Amino acid sequence: ILADPAIAIVPLNPRFQVRNDYLEVTHDDTFVRNPSAILELFRLMQEHPELRGVRATTIRALGRHLWLIDEEFRQNPRNHRLFLEVLRAPAGVTHELRRMNLFGVLGRYIPAFGRIVGRMQYDLFHAYTVDAHTLFVVSNLRRFALERYDHEFPKLAQVFRSLPKPELAYLAAIFHDIAKGRGGDHSELGAVDAEAFCLE
Numbered sequence: 225i226l227a228d229p230a231i232a233i234v235p236l237n238p239r240f241q242v243r244n245d246y247l248e249v250t251h252d253d254t255f256v257r258n259p260s261a262i263l264e265l266f267r268l269m270q271e272h273p274e275l276r277g278v279r280a281t282t283i284r285a286l287g288r289h290l291w292l293i294d295e296e297f298r299q300n301p302r303n304h305r306l307f308l309e310v311l312r313a314p315a316g317v318t319h320e321l322r323r324m325n326l327f328g329v330l331g332r333y334i335p336a337f338g339r340i341v342g343r344m345q346y347d348l349f350h351a352y353t354v355d356a357h358t359l360f361v362v363s364n365l366r367r368f369a370l371e372r373y374d375h376e377f378p379k380l381a382q383v384f385r386s387l388p389k390p391e392l393a394y395l396a397a398i399f400h401d402i403a404k405g406r407g408g409d410h411s412e413l414g415a416v417d418a419e420a421f422c423l424e
Contacts, residue, residue, distance in 0.1 A: 240268055247272070248279040255289040259297055262286065263306035263333070266324055270316035278323075286327055293332035298424060307333065311391035318363040321398075325355060336402045336417040354401050361397040365390075395422075 234242040239254050239261045241247075247268060254261050265286070269275060297303055310320050324330040331338025340354035352360065367373040368384035387393060399418040401410060 236268060236272075239264065242272070242275065243279060245274070245276045246279040247275050247277070248282045249285060252285065255285060255292060259289075259292040260300065260302045260306060262289070262293065262297075262329060263303055263310070266320040266329075267306055267309050267313070269323065270310065270313040270320055273316060283327060286329070290328050290332050293329065298333065303333075304424075308391055311394050317394065318359065318366050321362060322359055325359065331355075334398070334402075334421060336414075336421070337398065340402060358398060358401055361400065362394050365393055365397055 232242075232244055235250070236242060236247075239250055239258055241250050247265065249255070249261070251257070265278065265282070269278070310324075311317060313320075321330060324333070325337075325341065331341045337355065337358075340358070343354040365384070367376065368381045369390060371381075374381045384390065384393070395418070399414055399421070402414040402417050
């Protein structure tokens with residue numbers, strides 16, 4: 225079969241390539257052969273902000289292989305490192321956390337987060353599901369890290385940018401409502417989930 229000259233393919237590494245400005249896996253079995261590629265996908269999207277998105281075929285392949293995110297996957301130091309790299313990235317933190325949620329990865333990687341995906345909060349204060357509200361909190365924290373928002377809360381931005389590990393603040397935001405809807409004090413129940421995740 226002759227290659228279509230209009231299709232531009234740029235290899236990024238053995239697992240991923242760019243096809244017409246969209247990220248895609250190089251092989252159908254990429255996720256099976258290298259499950260860490262599931263998290264690597266989001267890191268690559270941060271590293272290449274010029275990309276327009278992830279190809280639909282890759283999104284479908286990812287959906288078929290979410291089962292690979294199991295306890296062994298969660299205990300893998302490479303996956304710990306990749307997840308923290310997403311949180312430490314200079315740009316795209318909130319965007320990729322939202323994409324991870326959309327693709328079903330965040331709730332598999334953090335099972336407690338999976339229990340709040342789509343969960344409504346029945347009060348007049350919260351207008352969003354718990355997962356959406358949580359990611360808005362992360363987004364608001366990110367604004368403290370970016371100079372273009374300094375005019376909003378200059379003192380807070382200064383304090384935030386002095387933090388040695390701002391990713392810990394993002395993790396705190398992810399876990400702050402993680403136990404909503406389980407009955408009991410969600411802050412106490414959530415503290416147990418947060419501690420378990422951090423110990424892992």
